[in-house]
Amino acid sequence: MNKKPHIVTIFGGTGDLTYRKLLPAFYNLMETNHLPDDFHIVIIGRQDLTTESYRELAKNWIHEHSRYKVHDEKLEEFLNYVTYFEMIFTEEEGYHRLKEYYQSLSPNACHLYYFAVAPAFFEAIAINLGKADLASNSKVIIEKPFGNDLESAGQINKTLTSIFSETSIYRIDHYVAKEMVQNIFTIRFANTLFTNIWNSDNIKSIQISANELVGVENRGNYYDHTGALKDMFQNHLLQILSIVTMDKPTDFEAESIHEKQEEILENLYIESINDDVVLGQYTSDGNSKSYRDEERVYASSTTETFVALKLGLHHPHWENTPIYVRTGKRMHKRATEVVIEFKALNNEKPNVLIIKIQPDEGVYLRFNIKKPGQGNDVQTVFMDFCQSCNYENRVNTPEAYERLLNAALDGDRTLFASYKQVELSWMFVEDIVNQVNHQDIQFYEAFTSGPHKAHELLKRDGNHWIEEEVYGENYISSIE
Numbered sequence: 001m002n003k004k005p006h007i008v009t010i011f012g013g014t015g016d017l018t019y020r021k022l023l024p025a026f027y028n029l030m031e032t033n034h035l036p037d038d039f040h041i042v043i044i045g046r047q048d049l050t051t052e053s054y055r056e057l058a059k060n061w062i063h064e065h066s067r068y069k070v071h072d073e074k075l076e077e078f079l080n081y082v083t084y085f086e087m088i089f090t091e092e093e094g095y096h097r098l099k100e101y102y103q104s105l106s107p108n109a110c111h112l113y114y115f116a117v118a119p120a121f122f123e124a125i126a127i128n129l130g131k132a133d134l135a136s137n138s139k140v141i142i143e144k145p146f147g148n149d150l151e152s153a154g155q156i157n158k159t160l161t162s163i164f165s166e167t168s169i170y171r172i173d174h175y176v177a178k179e180m181v182q183n184i185f186t187i188r189f190a191n192t193l194f195t196n197i198w199n200s201d202n203i204k205s206i207q208i209s210a211n212e213l214v215g216v217e218n219r220g221n222y223y224d225h226t227g228a229l230k231d232m233f234q235n236h237l238l239q240i241l242s243i244v245t246m247d248k249p250t251d252f253e254a255e256s257i258h259e260k261q262e263e264i265l266e267n268l269y270i271e272s273i274n275d276d277v278v279l280g281q282y283t284s285d286g287n288s289k290s291y292r293d294e295e296r297v298y299a300s301s302t303t304e305t306f307v308a309l310k311l312g313l314h315h316p317h318w319e320n321t322p323i324y325v326r327t328g329k330r331m332h333k334r335a336t337e338v339v340i341e342f343k344a345l346n347n348e349k350p351n352v353l354i355i356k357i358q359p360d361e362g363v364y365l366r367f368n369i370k371k372p373g374q375g376n377d378v379q380t381v382f383m384d385f386c387q388s389c390n391y392e393n394r395v396n397t398p399e400a401y402e403r404l405l406n407a408a409l410d411g412d413r414t415l416f417a418s419y420k421q422v423e424l425s426w427m428f429v430e431d432i433v434n435q436v437n438h439q440d441i442q443f444y445e446a447f448t449s450g451p452h453k454a455h456e457l458l459k460r461d462g463n464h465w466i467e468e469e470v471y472g473e474n475y476i477s478s479i480e
């Protein structure tokens with residue numbers, strides 16, 4: 001493989017992210033021949049483990065989470081890349097040992113550091129890398145969330161950029177790397193069918209939903225201080241929104257794409273926080289726990305597990321198109337999708353384009369034809385391209401983390417956020433968080449489509465959340 005020699009060092013190497021996403025992603029990159037010939041993964045941990053005992057642990061996780069079937073001899077080959085290095089990452093001493101260790105692995109390799117830890121540790125690790133002279137000419141991947149608010153994001157960024165150059169910092173939002181989010185660029189810019197009509201003259205509304213069936217699970221402690229606005233909207237949903245509405249970049253280099261996305265984030269507005277933001281929290285459906293009964297959640301918590309917003313864009317192409325965004329836990333179904341509702345001609349049903357991001361991946365298009373037979377009655381039909389319907393395609397679709405890690409090894413920052421994007425997103429969200437009244441939270445029963453008010457939000461404009469019966473995985477399994 002024609003890639004530069006690399007040592008990837010994972011801080012937080014004994015955490016959930018490393019086990020479930022990072023190691024399986026690297027394994028799959030080996031399967032697809034995307035790793036450099038000279039390659040090492042150094043796992044940083046404070047636990048009393050050896051390389052051998054860590055490799056034993058890693059085996060099970062890779063078996064469980066790899067998208068390719070794992071073959072024992074391939075896995076052994078992969079695990080040879082992985083070594084465990086015990087140190088406390090908040091103490092400088094270990095970094096000097098680490099420097100010596102690198103010499104023994106591959107003295108001239110490029111370094112890629114992965115901060116798979118809570119944001120509170122980002123600065124300490126960066127500062128210690130700097131002190132041990134390990135930061136120059138190295139790349140660093142920063143997990144989300146990039147801070148907990150505007151102030152902490154600014155502070156983290158100030159420290160990081162005093163140690164690493166901006167072009168060495170890779171800020172992750174793994175939603176951006178999902179196959180169908182990347183596909184939005186192609187759908188928009190490679191089809192005359194869409195490219196010239198992607199504006200307010202032709203598009204009545206844009207809807208972006210990220211609904212989950214699960215509740216907070218074991219993340220109560222974190223989630224109760226965060227809520228849906230900060231956990232999902234600030235990063236994933238604003239990223240998707242900016243990709244759906246941005247102007248075509250002059251080229252597909254990182255700077256050009258970031259510039260167009262930033263333009264969207266700078267011009268986003270909410271007309272009325274009171275009327276256009278709906279916060280919700282799930283209650284029990286009789287069998288499931290209510291949010292307030294979840295572990296490590298305050299019994300009288302007003303944290304939102306659901307948010308719906310109506311947004312507008314001061315932009316020549318989007319002056320009159322409402323953008324509705326919602327995300328919630330314990331919803332009626334698991335689906336992340338973008339719905340483009342076109343303006344209707346005469347009294348016909350409007351054309352609808354749905355970009356299905358997860359768990360089904362595909363594109364659905366609704367249009368009108370003549371009803372067969374005598375006369376000219378109109379019938380509404382659809383075409384549904386299902387990318388994830390068969391096993392082979394699923395294997396062909398790289399996981400978001402594979403794409404991100406591969407891009408970082410190649411030095412390609414297109415899929416990673418600029419600090420300006422992070423900053424603009426935090427500014428927008430903080431403005432909402434500071435003004436919204438959490439006492440006005442709307443309760444919704446688990447496994448329903450969210451609070452009544454979230455439906456009223458669209459009804460007011462003569463719109464509704466569009467949820468088509470799309471043919472995806474469920475359809476395939478139902479006909480088998």
Ligand SMILES: NC(=O)c1ccc[n+]([C@@H]2O[C@H](COP(=O)([O-])OP(=O)(O)OC[C@H]3O[C@@H](n4cnc5c(N)ncnc54)[C@H](OP(=O)(O)O)[C@@H]3O)[C@@H](O)[C@H]2O)c1
Binds near residue numbers: 115
């Ligand atoms: N898990 C996911 O799917 C996911 C997805 C997106 C983003 N993220 C983000 O990724 C980051 C890591 O998440 P995670 O789920 O992997 O967390 P986690 O399971 O709690 O793992 C945290 C890691 O940090 C280490 N650590 C914590 N405090 C430490 C300390 N004081 N000194 C040394 N090591 C310490 C832990 O070591 P020990 O094992 O020794 O405790 C562990 O390796 C977080 O910022 C999270 O928001 C995670």
